[in-house]
Amino acid sequence: MVGSRFFDGLVEIVGRSNVSREPGVLEEYSRDISFTVSKKALCVVWPRSVDEVSRIVRLAAEYSFKLVPVSSGKPRLRGDTTPIVDNSVIVDLSKMNRIIRIDRKNRVVMVEPGVTFSQLLPEANKHGLRLLMPLLPKASKSVLASCLEREPVTMPKYHWDSSDPLLCTEVVFGTGDVFRTGAAAGPGTLEEQLESGGAQKSPLGPTQFDPFRILQGAQGTMGIVTWATVKCEVLPSARKLFFAASDLLENFLDFAYGVLRRRLGDEFFILNNVNLATVLRKEASDIHSLSGVLPKWILVLCISGHGKLAQDELEYLEGDIRDIAGETGVNLLSEVNGVSNGEVLGLLGRSCEEPYWKLRLRGGCQEVFFLTTLDKTPEFHKMFTRIADEERFPPENLGVYIQPLVQGCNCHCEFDIYYNPQDTMETNRAKYLYMRTSEALLKMGAFFSRPYGPFTEVVYRNCPPETVAALRKVKSIFDPENLLNPGKLCFGGV
Amino acid sequence: MLDREVYRALEKIVGSENITEEPAILDTYAYQWCTEVEKASRGEEPSRFGHRPEAVVLPCCTSEVQAIVKICNQYGIRFKAHSTGLGVWGAVSGPGTIQLDLRRMNKILEINEKNMYAVIEPYVTNAQLQSELIKRGLNHHMQGAGPQTSPLASHTSMVGPGFTSASTGFSGRNVLAVEWVLPTGEILRLGSLNCSEEWFSGDGPGPSLRGVMRGFMGAYGGLGVFTKCAIKLYPWPGPREWKVSGVIPNYEFEVPPYWKMFVLNFPDWDSFEEAYYRIGEAEVSMMAMASSQEGLATMFSNTREQTIEKILSDLMTKVQRYFIVLVAAHTEREFKYKTKLVNEIVKETGGEDLVEKGVVKPPSISYAEGVRNMLGSHAFRFTSCFQSTHGGMDTISMAINIAKVNVPIKRKYIEKELIGDDRGEGMWITFYEQGHFAHMEIPTIYDPADPESCKGYADYSMECNKADIEHSLGIPFFIVGDRMHDMFGPHCCNYQNWLRKIKEAFDPNCVSDPGHYISPKK
Amino acid sequence: MATSLSDYEKLMAGCIRCSNCKFIPALQVKSQKFSAICPAIERYNFHAYSGGGKMIIAQAMLKNRIQYTEELLKVIYRCTACGGCDIACKFFFELEPLEVILELRNHCVESGAGPMPQHKKYIESIKINHNPYGENHEERLSWLPKNTTFKEDSDTAYFVGCTTSYRRREIAQATAKIFDMVDLDFTILGPEEFCCGSPLLRIGDRRDALELMQKNVEKLKNHGIKRIVTSCAGCYSMFKVEYPRYLKTDFQVIHTSELLDNMLKNGKLELDKEVPLKVTYHDPCHLGRNSEPYTPWQGQMVKVVSRVYIPVPPKAIRRGTNGVYEPPRNVLRSIPGLQLIEMERIKEYAYCCGAGGGVKSAFPDFALWTASKRVEEAKSTGAEALVSCCPFCATNLKDAIREKGEKMKFYDLTELVLKSMGGST
Secondary structure (H helix, E strand, C coil): CHHHHHHHHHHHHHCHHHEECCHHHHHHHHCCCCCCCCCCCCEEECCCCHHHHHHHHHHHHHHCCEEEEECCCCCCCCCCCCCCCCCEEEEEHHHCCCEEEEECCCCEEEECCCCEHHHHHHHHHHCCEEECCCCCCECCCEHHHHHHCCCCCCCHHHCCCCCCCEEEEEEEECCCCEEECHHHHCCCCHHHHHHCCCCCCCCCCCCCCCHHHHHCCCCCCCEEEEEEEEEEEECCCEEEEEEEEECCCHHHHHHHHHHHHHCCCCCEEEEEHHHHHHHHCCCHHHHHHHHHHCCCEEEEEEEEECHHHHHHHHHHHHHHHHHHHHHHCCCCECEECCEEHHHHHCCCCCCECCCCHHHCCCCEEEEEEEEECHHHHHHHHHHHHHHHHHCCCCHHHEEEEEEEEHHHCEEEEEEEEEECCCCHHHHHHHHHHHHHHHHHHHHHCCECCCCCCCHHHHHHHCCCHHHHHHHHHHHHHHCCCCCECCCCCCCCCC | CCCHHHHHHHHHHHCHHHEECCHHHHHHHHECCCHHHHHHHCCCCCCCECCCCCCEECCCCHHHHHHHHHHHHHHCCEEEEECCCCCHHHCCCCCCEEEEEHHHCCCEEEEECCCCEEEECCCCCHHHHHHHHHCCCEEECCCCCCCCCCHHHHHHHCCCCCCCHHHHCCHHHCEEEEEEECCCCCEEECHHHHCCCCCCCCCCCCCCCHHHHECCCECCCCCCEEEEEEEEEEECCCCCCCCEEEECCEEEECCCCCEEEEEEEECCHHHHHHHHHHHHHHCCCCEEEEECHHHHHHHCCCCHHHHHHHHHHHHHHHCCEEEEEEEECCCHHHHHHHHHHHHHHHHHCCCEECCCCCCCCCCHHHHHHHHCCCHHHHHHHHHCCEEEEEEEEECHHHHHHHHHHHHHHHHHHHHCCCCCCCCCCCCEEEEECCCCEEEEEEEEECCCCCHHHHHHHHHHHHHHHHHHHHCCCCCCCCCCHHHHHHHHHHHCCCHHHHHHHHHHHHCCCCCECCCCCCCCCC | CCCCHHHHHHHHCCCCCCCHHHECCHHHCCCCCCCECCHHHHHHCCHHHCHHHHHHHHHHHHCCCCCCCHHHHHHHHCCCCCCHHHHHHCCCCCCCHHHHHHHHHHHHHHCCCCCCHHHHHHHHHHHHHCCCCCCCHHHHHCCCCCCCCCCCCCCEEEECCHHHHHCCHHHHHHHHHHHHHCCCCCECCHHHCCCCCHHHHCCCCHHHHHHHHHHHHHHHHHCCCCEEEECCHHHHHHHHHHHHHHCCCCCEEEEHHHHHHHHHHCCCCCCCCCCCEEEEECCCCCCCHHHCCCCCCCCEEEEEECCEEEEECCCCCCCCCCCCCHHHHHHHHHCCCEEECCCCCCHHHCCCCCCCCCHHHHCHHHHHHHHHHHHHHHHHCCCCEEEECCHHHHHHHHHHHHHCCCCCEEEEHHHHHHHHCCCCC
16 A cells, blocks of 8 residues: 555654554644644654655655644644645654754854754753744744744844844755755855854855745745754843833834834833733633733833943933833833733743643634734724624733834734634634634735735735745745645645 | 847837947946956956947836836847946846846835835935935945945845944845846735735745845846835934035045944954954944955045055054944943943953054044945055955854965965955955854955956955865855856755756746856756 | 047056946935936936946947947037046046046047037137137127226236127126226237137047147237136136146136135125025036146056055046135125025036036037036025026026026126125126
């Protein structure tokens, strides 16, 4: 049987203990919390080296099986790592979990895909480094996967390019070829580059293309990345966190733009009361209580000082920020309705404790996120809440997260729909709200730069055909047999 | 000569005033800086006159560019577009190619002050854009080619180091949305343009096609025409009026308050390296770059005579390994903190500030020239011709190693009197994004009118390329075109095979001049 | 001094096609709108039209890559030879775009291909009528008001010039009146005054120009003229720069703006009538950046180190540093009630009026186009009037003002000075 020969081939590559066809295991990988309609995976394989990954890809080509790479642990919310076509094999990279190198001097770490935030953060901190990272990622989130997904990071000041903090990668393309992107491509082996003072830091190239950008946002459809270097920053020796509170999102804008222009703060984002309560509390009842007393909108801004002159640094930053606050009518606070800045500071630069914050309120979460500019977020929020009101979706189950990015050039705008996945009616309402609001936001100009789940199809249908054609050309180059996560994005299932 | 049918078709698109076959005019496009080096490297007689385009066409807008590209596909004519067109990489690389001069596409379409990006057409120059941005308290990343060249060209199609790279980064990392006429004539819009008329993002949906558009180097005209792009902007730490007084060449710049230039000198590479890394991490510099002693003298002089006077003074003995830092702050407290930190770092790393010591006095104009990316052009006062070897970008350590490896190689060619004598120490490093990345290039003087010198420079350049391979010192500038890709590719994961596939997929008729990009087949 | 195109071959080969020649010196750019310095490429767009473009064309000509054609003549002559490219280039380089442009024109004329037919027409007129306008030579002094006197035997000649005599008589009248009112010791050559030769030299007819210039030198000598005062920038630069370049001369040359400035400083001139006007000042190219004399260089290129040569002794580079910029401004600032507002492009990087270099004759539409740009810039300052010190600039700028129906006024400096003296013509 073809299936058997393929399975035997996998066993030969990775060893028996690293392949599974157990129904329970397959079930875990074949579904996630998203609304993606998925298919049952045929098996799960855990490679441990780039060589194994390359051989798996070639084997899949030989036997026409599809591969769905995944690196992070559960919970999975977006549908990108569940198969949506038949004959799919899950390639779980979590066993490739070495922190290969931490380089304080060059502010870079090199990690395999299975390295999670909870694993890496303490190690990086030990070396005096901190990561450019999302807000409270789940503990099992793969650092590499987060970078590949272009997840929004909490420090816009350090977000020089949309691709940050991803630097170089080693990747197995859909052809089975192993390639290294950026400075890692060569000349020389990685060791030879290190000897010459290189650090696989520059993500650019080699020469006249940037293959690493093609891997980002690709949901594993172009290649399977087997290590990446990730840009870090220096761990501060002193920090101070400020809040600002308002009932109107608009009231923050001038202040936010003033601070962003000057690159004065590190972590800088806005949450609504529901989401701040959700990150701070674990029990639904506590979340509701806190959410009820918090102001509608809370802005979080953190500054940091480094080394001997840490206090001097904090002083100038605080002084300049207060000047901007004064000019823009914003009141800076060290606590907001009982929540201290220390409490929130304690969450920054950390992975999330269980349960993952997005599941704390109702057990399920459908994210609606897109890129826009900060000044447009109020109007998008108005549209979202208008529809939610029309649908009578309880506002206490709607979270908002606004994250300026790329040093203020654009902004991640996220509406979190919290629902109980055990309750069919609630689930259906959440799904309906997700699709309806996404459509409305898209029509308003929301840019779904990282489309996931059922709405993906709508996103690409609204794109000019030239864009879809170009993406398909790229796909045909790096994965000509359409082995890798087929059916995702705008790449057909067959 | 173009078929009359083709000429008439092109003329119909742009109008008779905007197309020419006049040989004299064509020659002003055939002539390019560094053509003589390319020719010398191929064993040909060095001359700045390269291939003459079949015609020069001046489109005024995207639809005209598109129409022209479609004609090229229809008739199998190649095309190459440039903005101001500085260097052989802008010229056509073979017969049967038309030149698109994008001069008429010169509008600043939008300056989005709040969200800090500007949308520009190809022929907006750096000085023009900066002058408009300063009025709004903003600045942009300007490439070292100079204020008279095109930021769109640099951001979409060329390389991207600049004198303010410490704070404004690298062109290729500053691109947002782009409007792009593909070699097939389709118009591709990157990022947020896919869903609205806004330019704030150049990536997605899904994978980023910026990855196809360019890499460390751009496609140098080999992958279509970029007709508009949005670039990231930066804060301008100065007054909103640019004040330069005086009469040429003795201009005086009204140096804004809270601006201060340091020339930090160190006894050796090790202490230089330590300090350079620390200054990067300190996040204090608008500009942070290094050169040789001669470079220092050149940068801070207005005339050749002044430079020589400086060199012959005790500059050579008082300057060892230095880098220039410009602290440019918005407020007094920011300025106080940053200058204090610089001084602390210098003290702790065993350096000295040559400005404080009176060894060097940067004239006010150096501040202006620094932020307007003109300091590099001072080298032309000596020779009217130089070009750089190496150029690989990764870390500060690697940049320093390039400098060290280069010295004996360069001295060989200096001894033969083929290139300018800078003791082998001529160099230029800048770091990017507050020290995260750095590159090193070695500016080298040669005589374009002397075939021996041109050949000498070409040979030296090739030897530098080989050294980069041998010592794993990154991929230098100018690794473009089939020959160089086939040379470097096997040492770099055979990237050339992927690049060829991109070319084949996006330019099936190979009409976008592949000469400084890659051709589909070996 | 170089006398042929091949003398510039090595110099021209230094052009790297950087495009600096298209724009004002980068340090002076304050806006996109007023950043260009070269009207030719601004209008016609092909690189050939820039200063660097013409240097490339000259090289191509020397290498026998090209021949003169109708189109090439347009490229060569659609250029006012304003020198803007020259000073922009020379911020970093020591190339000589302006000299090459003029030498290329000379080469073109000597080859028989040039100049333009309209130039040939006025060359004939100069030969016959001693002015390029085809006007009667006997009428040259007809502008002189009856009540204005001058001394026959003074050694200071007010050289009126062709354009002032025949086209901008108001300038001549104002100037003569001012001189009369301050009792300046001056004479006017009248029928002995021939064209200075500028229209010939600038279009490349160096042979005829030199012949005329020689005659003029002899005339001036015969009249005992030791000092020439002129209100025309073109004549000024001819006498100050070109005459000493090619011939032996021993007269001093001074522009009316310099003379007036000196007189104000030493109390010989008082301006006490209010002229309440907001003005902006246009620097004529030939009074400004192109008015530095040539300093012949006798030296050697000495090797400093491998491939680096320097001229020893140092060569004086004509960069427009010492043009006549302050005197007209000083005079304007001395007029009570007058407010001077500067344009963005001034002094050595002023934008050309568009008339010079034979353009007004051969390409009047281009001349007007350029002038319109300059008028637009003048308007942008909020000034009510545009002031300059050259009759040719005056003609072209006034033509543009009229053509565009602008309300802006135009004055020569002398007209405003006369107003402030309480005089009239």
